[in-house]
Amino acid sequence: MSSRERQNFVKGLLFVSPWLIGFLVFTLVPVGLSLYYSFCDFSLIERDTAGKTQAIWVGTENYRQLFQDREFYRTLKNTGLYAILSLPAGMLVSIGLALMLNAPIRGQAIYRTIIFLPSLVPVVASAMVWMWLFNARLGFFNQLLATIGIDGPAWIGDKKWALPALAMMSLWGVGNTVVIYLAGLQDIPRDLYEAAEIDGAGAIRRLFNVTLPMLSPVIFFNLIMALIGTLQVFALPFIMTGGGPERSTYMYTQYLYEKAFAYLQMGYASAMAWVQLLIILGLTAFAFWTSKRWVHYQGR
Amino acid sequence: MPPDIAGLWQRDLVAFASRNALLPLDELAAEHGIGQSTYKPAFWEMCNYKGKLYGVVSTPATMGLHYNRRSVLELGEKFQAAGLDPTRAPKSIAELDQWAKLLDIRDDRGAIRRAGYLPKEPGWYISFTPFWFGGQLWNPETAEFHFTDPNTIRAFEWIQSYPKRLGKAALSDFSSAAGGFGTPNSPFIAGTCSMVLQGPWMGNYMYQLRPASCEWVVPRGVEMFLPRTARAFNYEWAAEAMPADDPTSLTDVTFADADVLLIPRGAAHPKEAFEFLAFVTRQDVMERLNSMHCKPSPLAKVSDDFIRKHPNPYISVHERMAFSPNARPQIKSPMQAEIAAEYELAIDEIYLLSKTPRQSMTDLQKRARAKYDAHLKRQALRQVHAGTASESAP
Numbered sequence: 001m002s003s004r005e006r007q008n009f010v011k012g013l014l015f016v017s018p019w020l021i022g023f024l025v026f027t028l029v030p031v032g033l034s035l036y037y038s039f040c041d042f043s044l045i046e047r048d049t050a051g052k053t054q055a056i057w058v059g060t061e062n063y064r065q066l067f068q069d070r071e072f073y074r075t076l077k078n079t080g081l082y083a084i085l086s087l088p089a090g091m092l093v094s095i096g097l098a099l100m101l102n103a104p105i106r107g108q109a110i111y112r113t114i115i116f117l118p119s120l121v122p123v124v125a126s127a128m129v130w131m132w133l134f135n136a137r138l139g140f141f142n143q144l145l146a147t148i149g150i151d152g153p154a155w156i157g158d159k160k161w162a163l164p165a166l167a168m169m170s171l172w173g174v175g176n177t178v179v180i181y182l183a184g185l186q187d188i189p190r191d192l193y194e195a196a197e198i199d200g201a202g203a204i205r206r207l208f209n210v211t212l213p214m215l216s217p218v219i220f221f222n223l224i225m226a227l228i229g230t231l232q233v234f235a236l237p238f239i240m241t242g243g244g245p246e247r248s249t250y251m252y253t254q255y256l257y258e259k260a261f262a263y264l265q266m267g268y269a270s271a272m273a274w275v276q277l278l279i280i281l282g283l284t285a286f287a288f289w290t291s292k293r294w295v296h297y298q299g300r
Numbered sequence: 301m302p303p304d305i306a307g308l309w310q311r312d313l314v315a316f317a318s319r320n321a322l323l324p325l326d327e328l329a330a331e332h333g334i335g336q337s338t339y340k341p342a343f344w345e346m347c348n349y350k351g352k353l354y355g356v357v358s359t360p361a362t363m364g365l366h367y368n369r370r371s372v373l374e375l376g377e378k379f380q381a382a383g384l385d386p387t388r389a390p391k392s393i394a395e396l397d398q399w400a401k402l403l404d405i406r407d408d409r410g411a412i413r414r415a416g417y418l419p420k421e422p423g424w425y426i427s428f429t430p431f432w433f434g435g436q437l438w439n440p441e442t443a444e445f446h447f448t449d450p451n452t453i454r455a456f457e458w459i460q461s462y463p464k465r466l467g468k469a470a471l472s473d474f475s476s477a478a479g480g481f482g483t484p485n486s487p488f489i490a491g492t493c494s495m496v497l498q499g500p501w502m503g504n505y506m507y508q509l510r511p512a513s514c515e516w517v518v519p520r521g522v523e524m525f526l527p528r529t530a531r532a533f534n535y536e537w538a539a540e541a542m543p544a545d546d547p548t549s550l551t552d553v554t555f556a557d558a559d560v561l562l563i564p565r566g567a568a569h570p571k572e573a574f575e576f577l578a579f580v581t582r583q584d585v586m587e588r589l590n591s592m593h594c595k596p597s598p599l600a601k602v603s604d605d606f607i608r609k610h611p612n613p614y615i616s617v618h619e620r621m622a623f624s625p626n627a628r629p630q631i632k633s634p635m636q637a638e639i640a641a642e643y644e645l646a647i648d649e650i651y652l653l654s655k656t657p658r659q660s661m662t663d664l665q666k667r668a669r670a671k672y673d674a675h676l677k678r679q680a681l682r683q684v685h686a687g688t689a690s691e692s693a694p
Contacts, residue, residue, distance in 0.1 A: 041678055041681060041682055041685075043319055045316060045319050045321040046319040046320060046321065047319070047320045047321050047565045047566065048320065052566075054320075056681070056682045056685045057685055058678075058681050058682075058685060061678075061681060065674060070667075135476045135477065136472055136473050136476040136477075137411075137473045137474075137476050137477040138476075138477055139476075154469070154472040154473070154476065157472045157475070157476055158472070159652070159654075244648060245648055245652060246645065246648045246649055246652060246654060247645055247648075258641070262637045262638075262641075263635065263637050263638045264315060264319065264637075
């Protein structure tokens with residue numbers, strides 16, 4: 001490395017140093033510490049007689065206890081069910097909306113803005129609005145159902161309906177995903193559609209044989225992001241149901257949060273976080289493995 | 301470096317003290333002449349853990365029955381016909397049930413338009429209901445939970461009698477339309493629930509959110525000149541000790557709670573910090589602070605002025621409950637928060653009629669025991685690995 005190159009290298013490092021320091025202090029070190037604490041009995045507030053924080057190495061005890069914990073399996077099941085309901089629904093709705101918004105119609109920009117707007121609403125505000133929409137007596141859904149003679153359920157107040165209601169609500173924020181799908185749709189070469197038309201393909205054939213295969217890398221990207229997001233779901237159930245009724249919406253991340261900050265078991269919560277990471281990593285790896293069969297990249 | 305002073309809910313004090321995170325205050329308190337005789341017994345008791353003092357109470361609370369006097373008096377004839385006296389609070393749980401039935405208003409569809417009493421409105425203290433039935437939740441001597449105590453089960457059978465009588469759907473319907481606490485639409489303030497188990501702050505909330513209910517006869521400014529005993533007539537609502545199941549053996553039962561001030565272990569200026577705690581504990585300061593909070597005083601000595609000028613017209617009721625031998629604080633367990641979450645699930649199961657109280661409490665007993673055993677195991681592991689440990693449970 002010449003002295004000029006070295007100088008440039010140092011300058012470059014200086015320029016990226018704010019990010020680098022932030023990454024080290026706020027990401028890398030906490031991640032490393034959480035791995036260490038997952039093998040410790042550590043509570044954040046626990047002190048020794050000298051007033052110093054105590055983290056006691058307990059080996060794999062946290063992991064052993066975790067796999068015997070009923071709440072671990074309950075929250076895992078609830079989170080899995082939520083993902084099963086909200087992930088495909090979210091993808092179908094967002095692809096459907098993107099296809100509609102891609103059609104050359106008058107006021108297209110206005111529709112696109114309307115669809116995108118809800119994703120800008122803060123999560124607490126939208127949770128409050130939806131709590132009223134789901135309200136058993138005065139809510140929009142039950143009023144609507146009442147007009148056709150159906151006595152609606154208590155939604156988030158009913159243990160059978162609470163989880164599907166939350167999954168339904170998750171569709172509210174599909175605006176971001178729709179924008180990404182739209183970009184993907186506009187990237188599909190027109191000549192492919194022309195060729196398909198010449199070959200006599202109708203709208204449905206064009207959708208399945210041109211649009212979806214060409215959109216598959218974008219679908220795959222959104223699938224991975226949604227998978228990570230839904231398996232970490234926290235804010236909505238925490239605000240809207242607090243995990244109830246009867247823990248029917250008690251999610252993994254809420255349990256993790258409570259273990260760390262309410263029950264003061266940071267070591268146990270760290271172990272939970274690492275198990276969650278491994279589960280997400282495993283499912284992401286599985287999605288990558290299956291992607292060879294259904295994701296088609298242009299130029300390959 | 302921790303702060304010199306921290307404030308906590310009393311329910312969290314043991315969790316922090318048992319983890320060695322708080323400085324024992326006995327010596328500092330003794331230097332300032334603060335001791336057991338300074339406080340009403342319940343409030344002294346709640347700040348001590350394993351024979352050591354870990355905090356001082358700043359603002360205390362006792363929970364009592366708050367009822368809509370106006371609604372009751374409007375139904376005076378019906379009350380009298382049922383052999384009830386509408387001019388005083390119910391004296392037993394059975395009487396409270398009779399009151400509740402008379403006060404209930406339901407429409408043609410069976411929807412609750414006004415509820416007499418609902419155990420879950422607001423339900424903050426529902427887990428302490430066994431206190432009014434002579435039940436014990438936890439024995440600190442033996443470190444055993446008592447969720448299957450016959451009196452505890454009876455308490456929850458009483459709670460379950462409400463969804464059974466009124467209907468689960470009607471209750472869900474009612475609560476979903478109710479406003480949150482601290483809003484004019486919250487059921488007691490709006491007059492749609494006539495009796496609630498609540499704390500002394502209701503004096504402030506009622507005045508802020510429904511001032512007319514605090515000026516039934518004369519404006520508030522004039523009320524202060526009325527004799528102390530006459531002040532209550534100016535209010536559309538009243539407060540009294542929540543009646544017990546057996547009023548002959550249990551009187552003035554209450555759940556006593558408090559905000560506490562404490563010094564974290566490792567604080568840089570513990571002596572100076574305690575100076576402030578001692579200042580807050582001074583009778584005049586404490587009375588001023590708690591007058592503003594609409595609460596009673598935690599101190600054993602209370603001035604006449606405190607009672608006379610207090611913004612809560614029922615402060616003598618709260619003072620009486622605070623002094624009562626049946627004023628009972630929170631479970632003193634290092635894992636209180638975790639047990640409380642399990643308890644909440646059990647109450648959900650009972651209130652939503654998913655399980656009988658006996659089933660639910662038996663399951664809770666098992667879950668609590670398992671959690672407690674896991675906690676003990678952790679403590680033992682700490683001792684093995686560290687050679688030292690924070691205090692073991694309970």
